[in-house]
Amino acid sequence: MGNSALDINPPNATYHLTTGGSDWLWAAFSIFGAALLGVVGWTFTRPRGTRLFHQVAIVVLTTGSLAYFSMASDLGATPVTVEFRGTGTRQIWYVRYINWFISFPLLLLELLLATGLSLSDIFTTLFMGIVLVVTGLVASLVPSTYKWGYYVFGVFALIYIWYILLWHGPHTTFAAGGVVRSGYRLASSYLSCLLLLYPIAWACSEGGNVISVTSEMIWYGILDVLAGPVFLLFFLWELRGVDYNAFGLQSGKYTDKSAFVGNTATTGPATTGPVTTTGAAGNV
Template sequence: MAGNQAVSMNPPNAQENLSTHGSDWLWAVFSIMALSTLLVAGATLMRPRGTRLFHQLAVIVLTTASIAYFSMASDLGATPIAAEFRGGGTRQIWYVRYIQWFINFPILLLVMLLATGLPLSDIVTTIFMSLVIVVSGLVGALVHSTYKWGYYTFGLVSLFYIWYVLLWHAPASSFAAGGVVRRGYYLAAGYFSFMLITYPIAWACAEGGNVITVTSEMIWYGILDILTGPVFLAFFLWELRGVDYEAFGFRSGRYVDNNATAVRGEKAPMMAPAPMVAPQAAPAAAPGPAAASAPEQTV
């Protein structure tokens, strides 16, 4: 089995560690992520240029997840940390998972918020709060004392802000693409917000409280990442299949198309200059005593 070989070649470095069955499960998740990456990449190439933004963001998310799960399935990307509960000992903390979330969490939020009418400042702040959640979770997992729950609290507060933006602030904005995108956003935001609450629960049972084993942790997080990765992105991209990208106001694709001739070394067509029109002279005043006696104006 692939799991047995991976654990044998990369021996665990903690007392609470990944089992061969856990490694087999991670290889299965890696296969799902890699296959999803190939499918979305193929769908991206089939779309016209200038309408690939959301598909390309999905490719980034799925590629990052594939690399992370390849590392975890190979029993790589973990460090031993002293556990706070269950009699002490050390537990594997998978920092490669937090690297994955550090990249994917902001992009998933960006995929949804770009479809709304939120200003850029609100989007940037929401993305920053997602980074606070991931960094707080990583630092808290690496802390072996009770102080880890302080970082857990910082993450929860940031999560409340993201919920506020996804479920209240963003739906109140004006959607540029109209009712079709608004309906799809409601479904996507509700689904994604529900999935977000499950991650802190898993963290509290795994890295935080050391209640469940590392293999159970991998099964839990693997299911969550599949539901918030390939499943969520497939639904979101399907909802956007018939939306006119012109409504979003994206201009990057048009810039590439207009400059394609310059990239090939061809001269771009020159616009004809506007014809010069000579200004018409003012009509001369009729001769007469009135014109002769008119006072001279000073400019």
């Protein structure tokens, strides 16, 4: 499959993806696809109103599957002149950054919704996640040494994210109790360690042209699989026995038919007042 993909979509740069790299990307696509199907099936075993974390995972895994299908097909890249270690152009995979632009803030949201952080803190952290991805994309597309200025901006955004994940988040009040707190500490430490490796991979690939495009794909692919399917399945498994009501994530809308019928039977359709909720439901 990888051979036909490279024949149909030939590389467009001096430093480009090889057949071996395409084969690895197909394998990563299969992992994302299998995890996606598993989470979709798992979601239908959950009662309505308790599927938020699973549905966020579905969005992340769907986006990752599409990105890896594109990269395995040698699509979604543009040639950019290299700064170091040779002359010519290198394939820069903008489709990977589109994937990260969607999935990375959602991974942070998945984690931070389990904490007692305010919505303002969560919003700022998600924004910093977007800054990290966008600066990485812009830096990879800049052929001059100015790319490293964007790289520094991204590193500062990452430091802020580490602060929230490793310090501020664990010191908040967890509505769902100590079990979620301990699970959050493990999950946030795991994700933070992975985030340390992404800037190093960028400096060796898009930034410094030290490693080949195929090596870049293997490095990023392992990180994405660990931060995507592996992390999400672990996180959802840790939440399987937690009382979902403790998170206060109800929408306040009647989605269950029996509840709606019961409400109209007692109050009447013309006299039903506004529904109020407690906890963080109205904010979410």
